[in-house]
Amino acid sequence: MSEQSPPERRRRMRAEARRSVAAILDAAIQVLGERPQATMEDIAAAAGLSRQTVYAHFPSRDALVAAVFRRMTDEVLAAMDAARLDEGPAPAALLRLLDVSWRTIDRYPPLPAPAAADDDELHEPIFGPLTRLIVRGQRAGEFDRDAAPGWLIAATVALGHAAWAQVTTGRMPATEARAALRVGVLRLYGAQPPAG
Structure with missing residues (x-):
């Protein structure tokens, strides 16, 4: 199997980032709708992602809600x-x-x-x-x-x-x-x- 070229790797990483952001937003809507005081950790768990991944896209809870x-x-x-x-x-x-x-x-x-x-x-x-x-x-x-x-x-x-x-x-x-x-x-x- 051949290695991906740098442009292919960047496209794959952007696609993964878009999927992660969509999963985080979907989870935030669900979790915050049920528990308005839910933490970023709660949202990460609902999204099936690590807390670090959530923070990589949204540096704060306010940034996520925005x-x-x-x-x-x-x-x-x-x-x-x-x-x-x-x-x-x-x-x-x-x-x-x-x-x-x-x-x-x-x-x-x-x-x-x-x-x-x-x-x-x-x-x-x-x-x-x-x-x-x-x-x-x-x-x-x-x-x-x-x-x-x-x-x-x-x-x-x-x-x-x-x-x-x-x-x-x-x-x-x-x-x-x-x-x-x-x-x-x-x-x-x-x-x-x-x-x-």
Whole structure:
């Protein structure tokens, strides 16, 4: 059997590193969802990797939690792209955005936010697409033209957090919280529900 060339060896090592990172993130989501105070050692065990391997990719628990939130954000952004926010009436696009965001977040257990991150930092990647949608809806007369886009974004995030908190504390079933979020956000934007 021939030895691998340096480029082949590097490709193999990168592929192994990607698999390790994916296993660590999957384990972190599961373990932290069950036990928010779980240690890096607990996550390493669940991933089937050594503690040293976990620390090689994530130097701290906060770095690992931040990576989980980045993964969640990346999934939300991909879902938003697929939701075609630039197409059709703005209120219908807004509801599609809420629906894809909810479905993505619903796949994750409630996780502790990274200690170093603030709420705006965690949500910043969605601000651009949402701002474009708001401006489009205001220009078309479908959203309240007097409402500042920044205010609508902040209030949308706050309502999303409130709806999710109702679910995670057991005060509302997910279907009711999602419906309440949809109604509340449309009212906030001064929009009529789409027909049908």
